[in-house]
Amino acid sequence: MTLLVRRFDEPDDTTLFERGRVDVLEIGGMTLGRARYEPGWRWSEHVGAATGQRYCQASHVGIVVTGRNLIEMEDGREFEIKAGDIFEVGPGHDSVVIGDEPYESLHLAGTEEYVRSR
Numbered sequence: 001m002t003l004l005v006r007r008f009d010e011p012d013d014t015t016l017f018e019r020g021r022v023d024v025l026e027i028g029g030m031t032l033g034r035a036r037y038e039p040g041w042r043w044s045e046h047v048g049a050a051t052g053q054r055y056c057q058a059s060h061v062g063i064v065v066t067g068r069n070l071i072e073m074e075d076g077r078e079f080e081i082k083a084g085d086i087f088e089v090g091p092g093h094d095s096v097v098i099g100d101e102p103y104e105s106l107h108l109a110g111t112e113e114y115v116r117s118r
Contacts, residue, residue: 004027004028006025006027008023008025008034011023011024011025011034012024012025012026017046017047017050018041018046019037019038019040019041019046020035020036020037020038020041020046020047021035021036022034022035022036022107022111023036024111030108031111032106032107032108032111033062033106033107033110033111034104034105034106034107035062035103035104035105035107036102036103036104037067037069037097037102037103037104038097038102039097039099039100039101039102039103040096040097041096041097041103042094042095042096042097043056043093043094043095043096044094048094054094055074055091055092055093055094056091056092056093056094056095057091057092058091058110059088059089059090059091059109059110060087060088060089060107060109060110061086061087061088061107061108061109061110062086062087062105062106062107062108062109062110063084063085063086063087063105063106063108064081064082064083064084064085064086064087064103064104064105065083065104065105065106066083066101066102066103066104067082067083067097067099067101067102067103067104068080068081068082068083068097068098068099068101068103069081069082069095069096069097069098069103069105070095070096070098071087071089071093071094071095072093072094072095072096073092073093074092074093075092080098087105
């Protein structure tokens with residue numbers, strides 16, 4: 001019987017970028033992520049600009065732990081997600097932290113794709 005306990009305080013990998021970071025853990029055959037962004041962080045500005053992309057092309061499934069984030073889809077739809085929300089976001093989106101509180105989410109799917117897209 002396997003018993004393994006991990007914490008994001010000791011990630012397997014960390015991707016740093018201006019005003020944010022994604023910590024990655026491997027456990028149970030899954031790759032999980034913890035995204036942490038400061039107020040004012042915007043994907044297209046703080047991640048996409050370095051690659052010349054306006055929209056994130058990764059898919060994400062996760063849970064918002066703290067803060068608020070505005071998801072702006074390429075087709076013009078907008079959604080606000082906040083602490084306690086469980087989300088699925090497909091490719092073709094931008095996101096921006098809104099308010100003055102840092103944003104943190106746990107990513108249950110899409111972490112490998114997101115980290116590779118940087």
